[in-house]
Amino acid sequence: MHEMSIAEGIRGIIEQSARQNGFDRVTRVRLEIGRFAGVETGALSFAFEVVMRGCAAEGAALEIIELPGRALCYDCGETVEIADRFDPCPNCGGGKLLARGGDEMRIKDMEVL
Amino acid sequence: MCTVCGCSGHSVEDQFRAHLEKTGQAKPAPFAMIAPKHAAPTGHSHDLHMGLGPAGTEVPGMSQARLIEIETDILNKNNSYAARNRTALSAKGILAVNLVSSPGSGKTTLLCRTIEMLGAQPLAVIEGDQQTSNDADRIRATGAPALQVNTGKGCHLDGNMVEQALARLDLPTGALLFIENVGNLVCPAAFDLGEDAKIAILSVTEGEDKPLKYPDMFAAARLAILNKIDLAPHCDVDLDLYEANLRRVNPEIEVLRLSARTGEGMAGWIDWLRRGLAAKGA
Numbered sequence: 001m002h003e004m005s006i007a008e009g010i011r012g013i014i015e016q017s018a019r020q021n022g023f024d025r026v027t028r029v030r031l032e033i034g035r036f037a038g039v040e041t042g043a044l045s046f047a048f049e050v051v052m053r054g055c056a057a058e059g060a061a062l063e064i065i066e067l068p069g070r071a072l073c074y075d076c077g078e079t080v081e082i083a084d085r086f087d088p089c090p091n092c093g094g095g096k097l098l099a100r101g102g103d104e105m106r107i108k109d110m111e112v113l
Numbered sequence: 114m115c116t117v118c119g120c121s122g123h124s125v126e127d128q129f130r131a132h133l134e135k136t137g138q139a140k141p142a143p144f145a146m147i148a149p150k151h152a153a154p155t156g157h158s159h160d161l162h163m164g165l166g167p168a169g170t171e172v173p174g175m176s177q178a179r180l181i182e183i184e185t186d187i188l189n190k191n192n193s194y195a196a197r198n199r200t201a202l203s204a205k206g207i208l209a210v211n212l213v214s215s216p217g218s219g220k221t222t223l224l225c226r227t228i229e230m231l232g233a234q235p236l237a238v239i240e241g242d243q244q245t246s247n248d249a250d251r252i253r254a255t256g257a258p259a260l261q262v263n264t265g266k267g268c269h270l271d272g273n274m275v276e277q278a279l280a281r282l283d284l285p286t287g288a289l290l291f292i293e294n295v296g297n298l299v300c301p302a303a304f305d306l307g308e309d310a311k312i313a314i315l316s317v318t319e320g321e322d323k324p325l326k327y328p329d330m331f332a333a334a335r336l337a338i339l340n341k342i343d344l345a346p347h348c349d350v351d352l353d354l355y356e357a358n359l360r361r362v363n364p365e366i367e368v369l370r371l372s373a374r375t376g377e378g379m380a381g382w383i384d385w386l387r388r389g390l391a392a393k394g395a
Contacts, residue, residue: 002300038329
């Protein structure tokens with residue numbers, strides 16, 4: 001359940017931003033989560049709702065933008081986009097792929113009042 | 114039209130608003146959006162951007178919602194602790210390895226045996242568990258300094274816990290630091306502690322498909338240790354299949370086969386650590 005720690009990280013960033021930008025309420029938070037970030041979006045949505053209680057983002061809508069996974073194919077040498085870690089290379093059909101991106105986990109933006 | 118970059122809005126809201134404007138039904142924007150730094154120049158998906166009114170202007174008498182671009186890694190606080198740890202460890206030429214595995218893979222037994230074999234090498238161990246100091250007690254019994262970190266309900270160590278632990282351990286230059294993470298094949302993968310390498314330990318009793326079932330951890334690891342190979346003949350396991358599955362998840366992963374109990378293969382592991390230490394001190 002490290003989604004709870006991730007939600008706590010989001011809360012920390014929101015609280016810091018509230019002090020810097022002077023807002024009281026967050027109505028929407030947009031996250032970018034890579035396919036290989038190891039985040040279960042359902043669990044994160046649940047944790048978000050619980051962890052935001054009592055802060056500016058209580059009740060805020062959470063939007064998760066999934067970013068594709070990228071991998072280097074050891075057979076053809078191309079960097080390709082794959083949906084799942086074990087997908088074959090869409091370029092050559094090879095099975096030896098090294099993840100090279102898609103582990104993003106960041107807050108993109110927020111709608112605030 | 115988008116007032117931030119001049120692109121033509123593609124969203125349904127934009128199209129609808131354009132229609133209203135054309136037919137003279139346009140109303141003031143319910144709220145204006147501010148995008149201080151525009152998003153990526155390609156793929157304009159202005160999901161939240163209503164595209165009306167000059168960016169940054171307030172609509173008098175209306176509630177003022179703003180869009181604040183954050184672009185911040187969620188784990189950036191953890192990563193900043195990890196970066197501090199990494200700097201502090203590198204300054205003293207300390208090699209830090211983060212041992213990750215499921216509970217019961219033999220991490221502590223491997224460490225006890227490793228400490229015996231390393232002899233006079235200065236080292237310390239940070240032990241992460243939810244509860245008890247059993248593991249730190251086992252390490253201290255070998256004569257090595259060990260610090261137990263109980264995470265309570267936590268499922269992983271984080272950069273801050275390791276920073277606090279480092280402050281209590283007085284590590285000499287050129288030391289080896291073992292961080293034994295909480296037994297968990299999922300969560301510790303995401304948390305950088307400032308280590309030089311994550312080392313995943315997998316015992317042969319766990320099943321050849323574990324790397325495929327828990328790929329994040331093995332993808333994050335530089336070395337996989339296949340432990341308890343003395344039990345392999347009793348478990349109907351295929352060690353080559355273990356390795357093939359590890360490489361399927363992570364083509365760059367190094368693999369060592371050993372048994373901490375019998376000592377078979379331990380020399381290769383000790384050699385791996387000594388090479389790492391030499392590279393760190395160079």
